[in-house]
Amino acid sequence: MKKIIIDTDPGQDDAVAILLALASPEDLDVLGIVAVAGNVGLNQNVKNALKVVELSGRTSIPVYAGCERPLRRPLVTAEHVHGQTGLDGPNLPNPKIDIQPTHGVDYIVETLMQAAPKTITLCALGPLTNIAMALIKQPAIAERIAEIVLMGGGYFEAGNITPAAEFNIYVDPEAADVVMRSGAPITIQPLDVSHGMQATPERLAAIRQLGNKTGTAVHAMLSFSETFDLKKYGWAGAPLHDPTVIAYLLQPELFEGRQCNVSIETASELTVGMTVVDYWHVTDKPRNATYLRHGNADGYFALLTERLARLP
Ligand code: BDR
Numbered sequence: 026m027k028k029i030i031i032d033t034d035p036g037q038d039d040a041v042a043i044l045l046a047l048a049s050p051e052d053l054d055v056l057g058i059v060a061v062a063g064n065v066g067l068n069q070n071v072k073n074a075l076k077v078v079e080l081s082g083r084t085s086i087p088v089y090a091g092c093e094r095p096l097r098r099p100l101v102t103a104e105h106v107h108g109q110t111g112l113d114g115p116n117l118p119n120p121k122i123d124i125q126p127t128h129g130v131d132y133i134v135e136t137l138m139q140a141a142p143k144t145i146t147l148c149a150l151g152p153l154t155n156i157a158m159a160l161i162k163q164p165a166i167a168e169r170i171a172e173i174v175l176m177g178g179g180y181f182e183a184g185n186i187t188p189a190a191e192f193n194i195y196v197d198p199e200a201a202d203v204v205m206r207s208g209a210p211i212t213i214q215p216l217d218v219s220h221g222m223q224a225t226p227e228r229l230a231a232i233r234q235l236g237n238k239t240g241t242a243v244h245a246m247l248s249f250s251e252t253f254d255l256k257k258y259g260w261a262g263a264p265l266h267d268p269t270v271i272a273y274l275l276q277p278e279l280f281e282g283r284q285c286n287v288s289i290e291t292a293s294e295l296t297v298g299m300t301v302v303d304y305w306h307v308t309d310k311p312r313n314a315t316y317l318r319h320g321n322a323d324g325y326f327a328l329l330t331e332r333l334a335r336l337p
């Protein structure tokens with residue numbers, strides 16, 4: 026059983042990732058969820074996280090608010106993809122559960138410092154601001170983290186917010202740089218994997234046919250995401266990014282990649298936020314990450330559908 030903290034900016038695909046984790050209690054012990062500014066502003070992301078926790082029925086899972094803006098740059102948001110609420114699509118009630126009083130960054134630091142070393146995995150589904158702030162505030166956490174598994178970046182598939190950069194890294198490249206240099210074990214789920222994870226009409230129908238409240242809500246979320254992404258890519262289904270992080274923890278055999286150096290561009294105006302991946306080991310820079318490149322889409326959607334069936 027892995028203990029995890031989910032750092033997130035929900036976001037329809039973040040919401041599905043959270044639900045996948047909460048539907049898998051025999052594999053994953055979700056200690057807490059920390060919101061970060063990203064897809065929309067912090068307060069709305071917190072509200073969305075609370076709504077998703079309520080939808081899952083796991084209302085004892087604590088939700089914290091982290092940072093409201095990137096380390097050095099003004100916040101860039103993605104209402105054009107996720108809608109004004111960040112979670113457009115389903116009609117979820119206003120949450121009754123409350124946010125925790127502790128700041129999300131302090132929660133991450135305190136939890137890691139109190140737990141036995143290498144027992145907690147950080148799952149990062151948004152810009153890396155909170156995790157970088159935690160590493161800056163208490164550098165000793167780097168060697169206590171079991172693993173950071175993050176959705177971000179892209180190399181063979183390039184960018185989705187600029188030609189060179191993926192959204193999560195682009196929003197806070199300085200934070201991504203702090204994380205990549207931290208020395209903590211890192212696994213990256215980039216666009217190179219998630220672009221192959223397309224929510225086709227058949228896969229969406231299987232989720233709707235679950236017939237539970239969660240299946241109906243997830244179907245509405247992902248149908249909303251389709252509207253933007255299908256126009257953009259012209260594919261059979263929109264890529265489902267963030268649940269790849271949780272699926273990796275549940276069934277790592279669904280994914281393939283290799284250890285290599287991943288560095289973040291923070292200076293160039295043209296390519297800021299680019300993940301520069303030394304996939305072919307052409308430098309002797311330290312191999313600071315496992316960079317995943319391929320995923321089994323049928324296995325991924327089968328896992329997701331089977332687990333979502335367990336929720337209310
Ligand atoms: C990432 O950006 C966000 O909009 C999604 O939630 C995902 O984390 C994909 O580039």
Ligand code: CA
Binds near residue numbers: 033034064151267
């Ligand atoms: Ca996200």
